[in-house]
Amino acid sequence: MAAIKADPAGAVIGLDFDGTLAPIVPDPADARVDPHAASALVRLGGLVGAVVLVTGRPAATAIAYGAVPGGPGLADVPGLVVLGQYGLERWEAGQVTSPPPPPGVDRVRAELPGLLAALGLTLTGGEEPGVTIEDKGRALAVHTRRAADPEAALRALREPLAKLAAESGMQVEPGRLVLELRPAGMDKGHALSAFLAERGARSVLFAGDDLGDLAAFEAVRLSGLPGVTVCSASLEVAALAQRADLIVDGPAGVAALLSALAGALSGP
Known part of the structure; x- marks a missing residue:
């Protein structure tokens, strides 16, 4: 300082x-x-x-x-x-520069809803209990904060999301009641x-x-x-x-x- x-x-x-x-x-x-x-x-x-x-x-x-x-x-x-x-990505002086999305993002986007359903997790976009998917374009994050048991939902998701990330050439970034699948490197x-x-x-x-x-x-x-x-x-x-x-x-x-x-x- x-x-x-x-x-x-x-x-x-x-x-x-x-x-x-x-x-x-x-x-x-x-x-x-x-x-x-x-x-x-x-x-x-x-x-x-x-x-x-x-x-x-x-x-x-x-x-x-x-x-x-x-x-x-x-x-x-x-x-x-x-x-x-x-x-x-980089924002500077009102302009954004970024590379094209990695190919693995499309696979993750397509398979996430089915994966959540197979785990018995309800996908929600409103006030009702469930998990939410945040699509960031080059990454997707699964938030469990709205789930009936957020910690249990997070535990259930860790291994399947890690497997999906590995198969898609992505990696998992853990956070506060969220697991994000994003490009590696x-x-x-x-x-x-x-x-x-x-x-x-x-x-x-x-x-x-x-x-x-x-x-x-x-x-x-x-x-x-x-x-x-x-x-x-x-x-x-x-x-x-x-x-x-x-x-x-x-x-x-x-x-x-x-x-x-x-x-x-x-x-x-």
């Missing part, structure tokens, strides 16, 4: 989206950025070298869910870059490391909340830069808190930290 304050122009501020900037909600389509976090990032974007979001969401979705009615949103953060789909650590090198970073902060953020934490450690890792704490994930330098109370705590950092960098 001292290095960031001493040389803001060399600092990269990296963040996850869900559970870090936006509270976790039963339906992932209802997630929205904490307005206080968005306001703090707008301030920070003009003070540091770069602000980058590294998320499993499609990059354009993170921007859309980062809108704040009547106030500044993520699209207003100066120089913001969003590395979506674990780094496979890219994770938040690779994405963050490449961005730090691209920007010639001299210090780095990364904040996350879930198991997928462990790779980014490791990238901070391996970068050799002065760095700080921040856990947006929850009762569902303890592993991240054990590896973090700072622990804050969910997205509201992240927003408070970002605001305090912006205040420190802007001076009296």
Whole structure:
């Protein structure tokens, strides 16, 4: 933190989206950025070298869910870059660049409903109990938060989804009551490391909340830069808190930290 304050122009501020900037909600389509976090990032974007979001969401979705009615949103953060789909997509200055979807995604999309039915899991898209499929274009996530027994549904899904992923050339990314099937070969650590090198970073902060953020934490450690890792704490994930330098109370705590950092960098 001292290095960031001493040389803001060399600092990269990296963040996850869900559970870090936006509270976790039963339906992932209802997630929205904490307005206080968005306001703090707008301030920070003009003070540091770069602000980058590294998320499993499609990059354009993170921007859309980062809108704040009547106030500044993520699209207003100066120089913001969003590395979506674990780094496979990039949003910058209103433009998205990305490779074509991997062929295995079509097979996963076609077979998931039947797999869920065979396991006796009800597929739901509304308020009724069941599991939900989130189609991200290049990945598909199965959420069990709405199931009658979320943990039991997650346990039942682990082995069949791992088998389907292996057969489709994909990999499984576990999260908070969610299992995501996504392309292999890219994770938040690779994405963050490449961005730090691209920007010639001299210090780095990364904040996350879930198991997928462990790779980014490791990238901070391996970068050799002065760095700080921040856990947006929850009762569902303890592993991240054990590896973090700072622990804050969910997205509201992240927003408070970002605001305090912006205040420190802007001076009296």
